[in-house]
Amino acid sequence: MKETKKILLNSRPEGRPGDSNFKFETEQVSEPKEGEVLLKTEYVSVDPYLRGRMSDAKSYIPPFEVGKPISSLMVAEVLESKSDKLQKGDHVVGMLDWKERQVASAEELRKVDEDKAPLSAYLGILGMTGLTAYLGLTEIGKPKKGETMVVSGAAGAVGSTVGQIGKILGLKVIGIAGTDEKVEMIKNEFGFDEGINYNTTDNMTEAINKACPDGIDVYFDNVGGEISEAILFNINKFSRTVVCGAISVYNETSLPKSISVQPFLIKKSSMMQGFVISDYSDRHSEGVQQLAKWLQEGKLTYTETVREGFENIPQAFLDLFDGKNKGKMVVKV
């Protein structure tokens, strides 16, 4: 096959992204040169943070360029190798373009073992998702046994992993999610102590207060917005907030306003810190080892939503903003 489909950024979204921001094209696949491999895409990770890269705002990673392919973490099979490091038939993970076939430098790929975990797990629980949960919680949340943690976006890929790690570390864990089904899932499948459905709860501040009679020591924030406001009224002295995501405001066209956090931080000598997994690259391999160990011991489980077909990648991404995923969303190509 000499041609491949690819997905480009067609235009920058204003507010919520839609189909028109994406464009499908075909191109010729080049030949791998020395040190390169030809790859066939197997799984594509779609993640909320990609929304940021679709805008041209300065962020922690550079924006996508209009007219150029979108990229994300992917698992691919090596079809042809001009590198000593990889062989035909190997599976690799790397930050790759949204193409069915492509040539990439072997240096930028990491070989993964299909026997240790399903290939899609390397995009989730053993990939950025698991590392974000593990390193965000331990590095910024600094939880101590017996403390209370609240996780927003609890049924999501990161949130459900954070909750389970919290239980492994001896915390009381309360999750916030958007449907009763998700609330049941985080309690029954992921072992959260309590769950709150923010869509059916009138007074979130009270509901959180009731679920956390000893207050909140660690808040792992995946959503921002109103839910995080309700948290402020329940934080403990010396509490820590891991600001990991703000999916509730990613699509806002004007800067969102919230209750000022400063007076709460002073009152409670409390700390908030932004977390980006790329800052902790020196700890990734340690993290993957720990996560793989817990996974093999059966202490950690995960849910994924697998969509099928290369042409469905944009829709899978768009569905994240409606919370249509349970756990990590990936597309099998």
Next chain:
Amino acid sequence: MKETKKILLNSRPEGRPGDSNFKFETEQVSEPKEGEVLLKTEYVSVDPYLRGRMSDAKSYIPPFEVGKPISSLMVAEVLESKSDKLQKGDHVVGMLDWKERQVASAEELRKVDEDKAPLSAYLGILGMTGLTAYLGLTEIGKPKKGETMVVSGAAGAVGSTVGQIGKILGLKVIGIAGTDEKVEMIKNEFGFDEGINYNTTDNMTEAINKACPDGIDVYFDNVGGEISEAILFNINKFSRTVVCGAISVYNETSLPKSISVQPFLIKKSSMMQGFVISDYSDRHSEGVQQLAKWLQEGKLTYTETVREGFENIPQAFLDLFDGKNKGKMVVKV
């Protein structure tokens, strides 16, 4: 003298406090018992944080009670001592009631040396003000030589001290204040590199950007509100915000709203933490030593606004919210 004037909390303020929230009464002064001393008030500290104690909201220190005396840090002279620790004529500092005369336990007082520094300094640069500046900056701001720091409320007691310590530690220091006179003062008297008058600046974000071409590494926040919003657009990766005060919102009756900080914290892996001096009591004596050393070396200077007369204590406090003080506001009784 057997009678003393005292100032009580007459009612809790809604929004901005006023005269009617205070009440003057007289009472009989009791005799000191074993371990106690009779004190004559010399200097009274008035501070923005007292506004919080006038409300009955839960905070890091308990609220004042209606009908009971207001208290703050004070310097007093020992008139009569029933304690081995203190003698007649000693000067002491302690958290005392707003009374002209009172009996207090010697245990809760600290003797101060009039030869080392003027008595009022023990309420300011060698008291909570100096310690807040020094420990807030070093413990949370964690400044590194060559970094850029912005201080809001820069002409205030804490702010002007933070700026000077920043310069001692090798930072570039930019101060924000509310009059041209204050801006001149922080540059000429306190050695700030730059000053911005927020009352005459249309676009604070741009002005800060211009004053901080390398971005902001440390933000020492005494004010909250709009100024702190403008800071967010200029913070550097891994920046730290010391949330020390929020005088701009202390008198708001509804919860103030601001631009959500979370997306900025994520983008910049940035940290914000509330600072309250009482959390660091184990480091107070170390802090006072360091500050006294800098003071004696002439590296640190301070401004104070001294009002006179016991009956003017409430007005001195109220004037804080109009920024009528330069540096530490104290009342000489």
